[in-house]
Amino acid sequence: MDKITRKTSFGQWFSPINLQLFEEQVKTMKLDRYTKKLTTESFLKLLLFAQLHEVESLHALRDCLFDDQLQKGVDLDSISISQLSRRLNGMNPDVFQRLFLDLVSQIHAKTHDSQRVMPLKIIDSSTLPLNLTNHKWAQFRKTKAGVKLHLRLVFIEKGIFYPEKAVLTTAKEHDRGQLEIMVDDKECMYVFDRGYLDYERFDRMTDDGYFFLSRLRKNAVIRAVYDFKRSENSTVLSDQMVLIGTTQNRTENYFRLLRVMDSKGNELQLLTNRFDLSAEDISEMYKSRWAIELFFKWMKQHLNIKKFYGQSEWAIQNQVFIALIVFCLHVLVQIETNSRRKTLQISRYLRAALWKPAHIWLRKMEGKVVP
Structure with missing residues (x-):
């Protein structure tokens, strides 16, 4: 990670995003064809900001744009609720999913040599509840609605892990039905419950x-x-x-x-x-399954998916993939700075120094005294 930079901390944190890949998708899907104000890139940055600050609603996100520094950071001075809603509900989630997978490939490349001979890949799922009145397409019981995030997590070592593959289904989908989708690599050890x-x-x-x-x-x-x-x-x-x-x-x-x-x-x-393997090694491997429980806990507590911004299936998927992107960006910071900071601490430091020069945040991440 570039230590001598004029970027803000947000800009440095955002820098692993492959904008060339992103722009190609935007051009192919013609997402900015009739856009005068809210470009897809500005929308992406705004959603990432919303996740970092756990912004509760699109109304609250609109109000955040009163801040001059945020306006400069996302290249947007104001926006209406209707424009934000149309973007969120109408954008194909494949755009954000591709960015997520690209970040996963970057993490893999940076950690490949440090991983054990046969890496551990943990498989599990978590149900994200939805309001049945507004999300009838996701009904799975008479009075409940929800989506299920099926996830494959790569465990590197204690405190460092990252989501590698994610599939979103309605909550009534059974876990067993996703196992064959999640199992596609013979050079690893799969751990599941x-x-x-x-x-x-x-x-x-x-x-x-x-x-x-x-x-x-x-x-x-x-x-x-x-x-x-x-x-x-x-x-x-x-x-x-x-x-x-x-x-x-x-x-x-x-x-x-x-x-x-x-x-x-x-x-x-x-x-x-x-x-x-020895019995003790196998027992220790199963203990690593706790990492995915920690991931789901972190995701639900510190990323704003308790209250989804939109009601359509695409809106839900977009917000979940933004959450996964945030986590991957945090992992890349851990790797680049050789930091033992937990993801929660990374978020706190980043929020505190969001629009300050990046070197201030990076030195804090590395455990150095900030002058």
């Missing part, structure tokens, strides 16, 4: 050369065929080779079943098709 249990798919993944680690339900039918030796100081309760399922519905492949205790003293059953 009980919502993705599917014995037939586990057999298929094993036959196709994919590695996985999942939690098994307590009532699962298990037939142990071999007990592996454990070290005397092992925290693992048992380590076995097993077949899973009943006589009528049993796995064709042998799997490895570990029984471990979590931090609250609860016994967990972990199922994997990896036999080459």
